[in-house]
Amino acid sequence: MDHLASEAAIQRSKPERIIILPSSFQGRPRAMQQNYQDAIGIVRKYGKPDLFIAFTCNPRWKEIEQQLFPDQTPSDRSDLIARVFKLKLKQLIDDIVRNHIFGRTVAHLFVIEFQKRGLPHCHMLIILANESKPRDSNSVDRIVSSEIPDADQNPQLYEMVKSHMIHGPRGVLNKNSPCMVDGKCTKEFPKEFRNETTPNKDGYQRYRSIKLELPVKDGATFVKTLERDEIKAHLDARYVSAPEAVWRLFEFPLHDKSHSIIRLAIHLPNMQPVYFAEGNVLEALDRATEKDTTLIA
Numbered sequence: 001m002d003h004l005a006s007e008a009a010i011q012r013s014k015p016e017r018i019i020i021l022p023s024s025f026q027g028r029p030r031a032m033q034q035n036y037q038d039a040i041g042i043v044r045k046y047g048k049p050d051l052f053i054a055f056t057c058n059p060r061w062k063e064i065e066q067q068l069f070p071d072q073t074p075s076d077r078s079d080l081i082a083r084v085f086k087l088k089l090k091q092l093i094d095d096i097v098r099n100h101i102f103g104r105t106v107a108h109l110f111v112i113e114f115q116k117r118g119l120p121h122c123h124m125l126i127i128l129a130n131e132s133k134p135r136d137s138n139s140v141d142r143i144v145s146s147e148i149p150d151a152d153q154n155p156q157l158y159e160m161v162k163s164h165m166i167h168g169p170r171g172v173l174n175k176n177s178p179c180m181v182d183g184k185c186t187k188e189f190p191k192e193f194r195n196e197t198t199p200n201k202d203g204y205q206r207y208r209s210i211k212l213e214l215p216v217k218d219g220a221t222f223v224k225t226l227e228r229d230e231i232k233a234h235l236d237a238r239y240v241s242a243p244e245a246v247w248r249l250f251e252f253p254l255h256d257k258s259h260s261i262i263r264l265a266i267h268l269p270n271m272q273p274v275y276f277a278e279g280n281v282l283e284a285l286d287r288a289t290e291k292d293t294t295l296i297a
Contacts, residue, residue: 019232026254038261039109039125045259046107050133051126051143055092057085057119057243058164078118078242079250085120086252096126097258102143103132109257118241137197146191264295 023030043049059074063084068074074081089110095101097108110124134140151158167189169177179185198206247254265272272293276284 034263035111035255037263038257041261042107042109042127042257042259046127048127049125050128051102051124053096053124053126054121055089055124056115056121057081059119061088063087075118075242078246081119081243082246082250082252086250089122093124096124100132102126102128104129105132105258107258109255111255112247112253114241114244114247116239116241118243120243120247140197262294265293266295267293 021028021030023034025031059081061084064074064077064080067080068077093108093110097105105126106129107127108125110122112120112122114120128134134143148161149157167179167185167187171177171180171185171190174180175183177185179187179189192206194206267273270289272288272295274284274288
């Protein structure tokens with residue numbers, strides 16, 4: 001609100017009707033800011049995250065394809081995509097948090113996003129216990145692998161990596177690849193081969209990689225009187241894919257965390273926010289003086 005008042009003063013106008021989307025409306029800046037503050041509270045208590053995990057929906061999962069009717073494609077069944085991804089995400093979290101596949105965890109949080117083509121994916125942060133934290137190259141190699149599996153020893157894993165984890169073709173083989181900018185791959189591929197994992201460089205670990213042969217906005221317009229309608233701005237600019245619409249209809253979570261966070265409304269003495277309707281300002285002030293906020297309760 002102070003920002004709008006300041007902008008209005010610069011434009012020599014005055015604020016009039018302002019319509020906002022509250023923090024209870026998921027996906028908007030106020031909700032995202034609160035979720036960010038919750039995440040920072042967890043990090044302050046338990047330390048910085050050890051693992052960043054991205055989990056993406058695959059429309060060719062057999063659990064999806066086996067449930068399709070004749071002549072249907074996965075894009076016709078957004079309900080299947082949402083339900084199967086939710087089940088697999090739950091299993092992944094159980095494997096990490098309860099089965100301790102990466103070691104004992106002390107905290108975790110995740111957020112669900114939707115790609116432009118509509119498929120859901122999850123970004124997850126994991127904080128491990130002190131005895132499970134990756135502190136050297138060997139412990140990193142135990143969790144992360146950037147090598148192509150042996151086709152004879154692990155044929156299923158080999159096919160999965162070949163199908164889903166290979167970046168390219170790009171460079172001279174495909175100069176029009178989306179990752180190519182000024183003749184270079186923005187993801188820095190091809191990566192240099194190395195016999196062992198080395199420490200971070202520019203925030204990125206240089207993983208062991210042995211060479212193998214592989215066949216193959218909200219905008220506000222200021223006029224003489226300043227109006228801001230965040231609901232209209234949201235409707236004008238928001239793109240919602242079918243899987244996201246189904247996800248919301250099913251009331252699946254868009255974010256979650258391992259710990260509950262109680263937010264304290266910080267304010268100076270007698271400077272807490274007071275909400276009132278036109279005509280009952282004095283009544284609202286009287287109620288505010290008798291009611292404790294989360295900070296002073």
